[in-house]
Amino acid sequence: MDSFVRIWKSYTTHIFLYFKSNMADYQGYIILFITWLVSTIVVRAILSRKQNKTNRPPSPQALPIIGHLHLLAPIPHQALHKLSTRYGPIMHLFLGSVPCVIASTPEAAKEFLKTHETSFSNRPQSSAVDFLTYGSQDFSFAPYGPYWKFMKKICMSELLGGHTLNQLLPVRRQETLKFLRLLLQKEKAGEAIDVGGELLRLSNNVVSRMIMSQTCSEDDSEAEEVRKLVQDTVLLTGKFNASDFIWFLRNWDLQGFRKRLKEIRDRFDTMMERAIEEHQEERKKIKEEGSGGEGQIKDLLDVLLDIHEHENSDIKLTKENIKAFILDIFMAGTDTAALTTEWTLAELINHPHVMERARQEIDAVIGNGRIVEESDLVNLPYLQAVVKETLRIHPTGPLIVRESSESCTIWGYDIPPKTQLFVNVWAIGRDPNHWEKPLEFRPERFLGEEGNGKGQLDVRGQHFHMIPFGSGRRGCPGTSLALQFVQTNLAAMIQCFEWKVKEGNETVDMEEKPGLTLSRAHPLICVPVPRLNPFPPM
Numbered sequence: 001m002d003s004f005v006r007i008w009k010s011y012t013t014h015i016f017l018y019f020k021s022n023m024a025d026y027q028g029y030i031i032l033f034i035t036w037l038v039s040t041i042v043v044r045a046i047l048s049r050k051q052n053k054t055n056r057p058p059s060p061q062a063l064p065i066i067g068h069l070h071l072l073a074p075i076p077h078q079a080l081h082k083l084s085t086r087y088g089p090i091m092h093l094f095l096g097s098v099p100c101v102i103a104s105t106p107e108a109a110k111e112f113l114k115t116h117e118t119s120f121s122n123r124p125q126s127s128a129v130d131f132l133t134y135g136s137q138d139f140s141f142a143p144y145g146p147y148w149k150f151m152k153k154i155c156m157s158e159l160l161g162g163h164t165l166n167q168l169l170p171v172r173r174q175e176t177l178k179f180l181r182l183l184l185q186k187e188k189a190g191e192a193i194d195v196g197g198e199l200l201r202l203s204n205n206v207v208s209r210m211i212m213s214q215t216c217s218e219d220d221s222e223a224e225e226v227r228k229l230v231q232d233t234v235l236l237t238g239k240f241n242a243s244d245f246i247w248f249l250r251n252w253d254l255q256g257f258r259k260r261l262k263e264i265r266d267r268f269d270t271m272m273e274r275a276i277e278e279h280q281e282e283r284k285k286i287k288e289e290g291s292g293g294e295g296q297i298k299d300l301l302d303v304l305l306d307i308h309e310h311e312n313s314d315i316k317l318t319k320e321n322i323k324a325f326i327l328d329i330f331m332a333g334t335d336t337a338a339l340t341t342e343w344t345l346a347e348l349i350n351h352p353h354v355m356e357r358a359r360q361e362i363d364a365v366i367g368n369g370r371i372v373e374e375s376d377l378v379n380l381p382y383l384q385a386v387v388k389e390t391l392r393i394h395p396t397g398p399l400i401v402r403e404s405s406e407s408c409t410i411w412g413y414d415i416p417p418k419t420q421l422f423v424n425v426w427a428i429g430r431d432p433n434h435w436e437k438p439l440e441f442r443p444e445r446f447l448g449e450e451g452n453g454k455g456q457l458d459v460r461g462q463h464f465h466m467i468p469f470g471s472g473r474r475g476c477p478g479t480s481l482a483l484q485f486v487q488t489n490l491a492a493m494i495q496c497f498e499w500k501v502k503e504g505n506e507t508v509d510m511e512e513k514p515g516l517t518l519s520r521a522h523p524l525i526c527v528p529v530p531r532l533n534p535f536p537p538m
């Protein structure tokens with residue numbers, strides 16, 4: 001078999017060389033191309049027949065070249081859910097030439113993410129992410145190993161751990177108040193607001209200030225620039241790129257991705273260079289004054305620059321590592337939290353009795369003399385249940401994506417190394433074997449009032465019935481920040497305003513659109529009507 005593959009490879013190389021030197025001979029080119037394609041398909045079919053002798057999970061019939069790609073339209077997590085009802089909780093697919101395994105129930109997810117966690121602690125690379133992160137120099141896509149562990153430690157001790165989150169509470173509070181003020185202004189001007197757009201602005205400002213102090217949010221044009229960058233990046237990385245899946249297109253860029261990626265990375269690079277320069281100037285000033293910067297809270301960029309400049313650091317951080325890490329946090333942390341808040345408000349508008357109960361709880365605990373704060377959240381169990389119910393039905397990371405680093409056997413099925421894993425979080429939250437009337441929005445199911453054992457269910461990856469933040473060592477490090485952000489801002493929005501949708505519409509539609517994160521197909525446009533003025537005259 002090996003010598004057969006060697007001969008075919010040399011044949012392929014010769015055809016390409018011939019093609020290169022005879023570009024003008026189109027007819028010859030077409031004949032040669034078809035010969036090459038057919039021979040290649042035959043060789044791959046022979047090889048895959050050999051591979052099929054291993055015990056792979058059930059799989060639908062694949063097409064040549066594209067495998068099962070055509071079955072994922074229009075929205076991959078929905079299409080995979082439908083397929084799993086036919087082929088079972090563990091399925092095998094080929095996306096183009098890439099082998100994949102799909103886990104669609106809590107039991108299957110636990111097998112991959114807990115029992116076989118060590119084999120599935122890597123993430124697959126894509127050409128877009130590789131390019132944007134300066135050749136995969138980031139954290140979210142770094143293979144599990146010493147570099148990832150080092151960055152995870154920094155992430156938890158300097159950005160997303162309890163101590164830093166407490167220190168940065170005033171930043172989040174200021175941004176929430178700024179957001180509420182903006183809602184009031186819009187209402188006074190008689191303007192409707194795009195709820196998702198404004199929430200994205202808010203989450204972006206919070207994350208920018210945590211990472212780089214004021215740098216990105218000081219003036220509106222800079223904040224706008226970061227927001228646009230995050231949006232463009234999420235959009236482009238969520239698009240299907242044929243060269244990631246169709247092996248003979250690997251080095252071709254038929255969809256013109258590279259140009260757009262380069263434009264985004266150049267914009268990001270300019271912004272980061274400017275931020276680094278400003279930070280370095282400030283650090284120099286502090287050194288010269290000899291004040292040591294006492295009393296100042298370091299932002300993440302300062303911490304990363306400390307490590308970059310430290311001669312004896314365990315791991316040497318390059319400037320590219322720093323930039324790529326910051327891009328990761330923007331990408332993972334801003335869109336997801338804003339979208340979750342938007343989906344929750346949409347559900348509340350469609351379920352007025354739930355909105356009323358949440359509001360009564362807030363009024364009873366906080367009264368109408370002040371605005372709800374993060375420290376009130378422990379006393380708002382119904383509000384917490386409302387957010388959990390949203391994360392169950394609308395998980396903003398609908399598919400957890402990992403890759404196997406070694407071969408393993410799960411439920412008797414052979415999973416080879418370099419197999420992509422998709423855990424369908426969206427399907428798990430709607431599994432009728434675990435959730436009574438799964439499509440109904442009923443926060444009460446999390447209050448222990450129904451005797452269903454879901455009262456104590458937490459969302460941090462211990463209970464596989466609901467894993468909106470993933471699970472295990474590669475689970476989401478931003479869970480605490482995300483929950484604080486969503487719950488506090490949602491509570492303030494329903495404490496201070498009634499939410500009216502366009503005249504004539506009592507409800508809002510809940511259609512999804514395709515993408516890396518779970519977005520609404522139609523923006524949520526509302527008029528906020530004040531019910532409590534959060535800024536009474538002094």
Ligand code: HEM
Nearest residue numbers: 140332333336337340397468469470471474475476478482
């Ligand atoms: C509601 C909001 C959020 C949701 C639903 C969410 C969900 C997720 C999910 C499903 C994963 C993959 C987990 C896995 O593979 O097991 C993840 C990873 C990650 N999230 Fe979040 N996330 C949210 C907010 C945040 C925030 C606010 C940040 C930071 C500011 C953040 C930073 C990250 C990072 C850095 C990773 C990659 C971790 C790694 O590869 O080790 N996320 N998130």
